[in-house]
Amino acid sequence: MNNLTLIGHGSASGGVYDRVKINGDATITGDIECDEMICNGRVKVKGNMKAKVIRVHGDATFEGNVKATRIKVYGQITVGKTVEAKNASIYGELKVKGSSSFDTVKLKGGLQVAGDCEAEDFHVRGAFTIHGLLNVGTADIVPFADCKAMEIGGEKIVVKKVNRPFGIIKWFKFFSPYEAEVVTDMMEGDDLELDTAKIKIIRGNRITLGESAAVDRVEYRDHLDKHEQAEVKEAVRVTA
Amino acid sequence: MTQELISKKDLLVETGISYGQLYRWKRKKLIPEEWFIRKSTFTGQETFFLKDEVLNRIERIKSMKDDLSLDDMLSVFSGKSNDLPAFATKQEVLERNIVSSVVLEQFAKEIELDQPLSFGDICLFYLIDMLLKEGQISRSEGELIFQTIKPHLSDVEKHDGLFCFGRKMGVPIATVVTSSGHVHFDQEVGVIARYSFRKLFEEVKMKWQGGKNNE
Structure with a gap:
């Protein structure tokens, strides 16, 4: 077994390890490859990172590219270049300065991507800001704060309102009419079901718009189903 | 020689594929990122493609998709083919x-x-x-x-x-x-x-x- 454990304040040059554990404040100056990385404090990796599992409870900064099978963020991760991961569970915050590509994303915190973001399965109970294209197979989004992307494209995209049953939050809502929504310039997909969204152009095959959807223009192929309170300025049926 | 461009919308109509398929192929890298040309039009930003190149590629994907998985197709399109020995x-x-x-x-x-x-x-x-x-x-x-x-x-x-x-x-x-x-x-x-x-x-x-x- 070749493990790296850093406790306290320290630095390492990188390399290939089985397990890397950081409890404290560490700097890794080169590329690092390992089976599992656990960071409970603060870590800064100046090279590229490759791991099967990355678990961050504290604050991690990767200045290079990150490639992993599984990423779990309870704290914060900042990535300088690109991220490629099979599964990502984000309970804290993930910031990516390049583009990112995932198989499945479970987002319960925040995600920020400066480039494009790709995922087969995109499950959101939090918020995201994507400055490029969000390209998804299926997306299931419940925005807890505004979810922004320049463009969203995919096969099936569902946006639902936060379900607040009773209690103080409902009262709070009574005084502040703010409601989180998905905001984007353009959304394109096969099946779109949007409860709460603010979109300039929607294009798709089957589109359902809920009561708090506001759309400038809808272009649909098969059918459009819209709630009477949904704001739609223009709806056009496109025939193939 | 300027090549003819086709907008994403027209492309879908012409080839009969859906947005989902197009995005899926893009995710699988079957249609390379560089082919998506962004231009501003009066409706905002739109995506265009080089017409011949993209139509050709989509026809090929459509004709192969019954026999090959998307991942296999990628190896046909990219420089590295598993099937063809060097x-x-x-x-x-x-x-x-x-x-x-x-x-x-x-x-x-x-x-x-x-x-x-x-x-x-x-x-x-x-x-x-x-x-x-x-x-x-x-x-x-x-x-x-x-x-x-x-x-x-x-x-x-x-x-x-x-x-x-x-x-x-x-x-x-x-x-x-x-x-x-x-x-x-x-x-x-x-x-x-x-x-x-x-x-x-x-x-x-x-x-x-x-x-x-x-x-």
């Missing part, structure tokens, strides 16, 4: 009818039938063979093309490129442009053939696979 013997190339014996005789005379040829060489022979068959070049011009491309093969295999062949006042000119770009000649040059290497490699791979299926 080296096929001269015999196999002849059997699968990728290159005619005439061309092989001219350029690979000293190579024995069971000796391997590199993938780059096969593509090069295929290109010359095709141009010869179409009657666009003469055999000595084939030689010129061979000599021109051969030193740059490893480069264009990695970075793609463009091959142009033309004549000015009866004098043949062969040009290789590495990485994607445009090439412009003076007006008296008649461009006879223009080929992207990526397209060439794909064609040979398709031919190779087609040959295998017929067996």
